[in-house]
Amino acid sequence: MTQSLTIRRPDDWHVHLRDGAMLEAVARHTARQFARAIIMPNLTPPVTNVEAAKAYRARIMAALGEGSDFTPLMTCYLTDGIDPAEIERGYAEGVFAACKLYPAHATTNSAHGVTDIRALTGVLETLQRIGMPLLIHGEVTDKTVDIFDREAVFVERTLAPLTRDYPALKIVLEHITTAEAAAFVTDADHPIAATITPQHLMINRNALFDGGLRPHAYCLPVLKRETHRLAVRAAAVSGSPRFFLGTDSAPHVVGAKESGCGCAGIFNAPFALEAYLSVFDEEGALARFEGFASEHGARFYGLPLNEGTVTLVREDVVVPDRIGEGDASVVPFLAGATLGWRFKG
Numbered sequence: 108m109t110q111s112l113t114i115r116r117p118d119d120w121h122v123h124l125r126d127g128a129m130l131e132a133v134a135r136h137t138a139r140q141f142a143r144a145i146i147m148p149n150l151t152p153p154v155t156n157v158e159a160a161k162a163y164r165a166r167i168m169a170a171l172g173e174g175s176d177f178t179p180l181m182t183c184y185l186t187d188g189i190d191p192a193e194i195e196r197g198y199a200e201g202v203f204a205a206c207k208l209y210p211a212h213a214t215t216n217s218a219h220g221v222t223d224i225r226a227l228t229g230v231l232e233t234l235q236r237i238g239m240p241l242l243i244h245g246e247v248t249d250k251t252v253d254i255f256d257r258e259a260v261f262v263e264r265t266l267a268p269l270t271r272d273y274p275a276l277k278i279v280l281e282h283i284t285t286a287e288a289a290a291f292v293t294d295a296d297h298p299i300a301a302t303i304t305p306q307h308l309m310i311n312r313n314a315l316f317d318g319g320l321r322p323h324a325y326c327l328p329v330l331k332r333e334t335h336r337l338a339v340r341a342a343a344v345s346g347s348p349r350f351f352l353g354t355d356s357a358p359h360v361v362g363a364k365e366s367g368c369g370c371a372g373i374f375n376a377p378f379a380l381e382a383y384l385s386v387f388d389e390e391g392a393l394a395r396f397e398g399f400a401s402e403h404g405a406r407f408y409g410l411p412l413n414e415g416t417v418t419l420v421r422e423d424v425v426v427p428d429r430i431g432e433g434d435a436s437v438v439p440f441l442a443g444a445t446l447g448w449r450f451k452g
């Protein structure tokens with residue numbers, strides 16, 4: 108049995124680092140495991156221009172302290188009125204790595220998101236022309252659509268026409284959760300890829316109701332039934348360059364989760380690699396882990412692969428019940444569970 112795995116330094120292609128006290132508390136967990144990360148822009152107010160992205164990037168680096176070699180890759184939050192010229196300038200200056208499309212009201216801090224994707228013509232034409240990736244939260248917001256179907260309906264109603272209308276637009280369908288999304292990304296004759304979270308690989312919707320309501324298993328897109336988890340797992344370990352690591356680590360303070368209206372989001376950054384690797388191990392796919400964690404994403408974004416390596420060893424590690432203190436105390440994904448791999452750095 109393989110006792111130790113050394114891979115090229117990985118990247119996280121989807122993470123929420125937040126701001127203020129929470130940023131101070133969580134940034135180091137991502138920077139400990141990953142060389143780079145795509146930073147979600149859904150702050151209050153959202154990151155919608157170059158100056159805001161530069162300032163946020165500086166706050167992230169300040170939170171990490173002197174000497175950090177972590178690279179935050181900033182994203183621009185798309186709104187109905189956003190100026191394509193600002194996006195193009197940010198990309199040309201190396202500030203923006205991608206744009207993020209939140210359908211308005213789809214998830215946390217998405218109130219300023221896009222109400223009608225057809226209103227984005229100028230932006231989409233610009234992204235297609237300059238080769239800048241469009242990252243999509245792929246759920247319809249139509250309240251008449253069952254919440255467990257919102258991703259599959261988005262694929263059919265919005266994503267399929269989008270790929271037809273913009274045949275060269277680079278798209279990352281974020282945090283996929285369904286067999287429909289995995290199949291679309293696998294089969295599309297289009298430059299499209301998908302990120303996959305640890306939670307959508309490891310647990311299904313039963314986890315939300317395991318002996319009672321489980322707010323710490325609640326994220327969006329919501330966990331799906333077992334058949335979908337298995338389809339997403341198969342995609343992740345398939346070796347296809349269209350699937351890569353994106354934790355969607357999304358911390359909320361305990362009080363905001365354990366509430367009458369708990370926030371969506373799972374904080375998985377502290378043990379992200381251990382969690383992913385346990386899945387690849389269970390699937391007999393250790394040899395494909397490096398591609399998923401350290402190669403496919405960079406190639407899709409057109410960025411160089413990282414130098415250096417990280418090592419994980421086959422050793423039990425217990426996930427603590429809480430991480431951080433006081434105002435920034437968060438319950439991590441898999442709190443109290445034992446994982447069979449340990450990150451050594």
Ligand code: DOR
Pocket residue numbers: 123149214215216244325326327328357358371372373
């Ligand atoms: O569960 C989620 N949490 N899904 C998202 O799309 C946003 C995120 C957050 O920012 O908390």
Ligand code: ZN
Pocket residue numbers: 121122123147355357
């Ligand atoms: Zn997210």
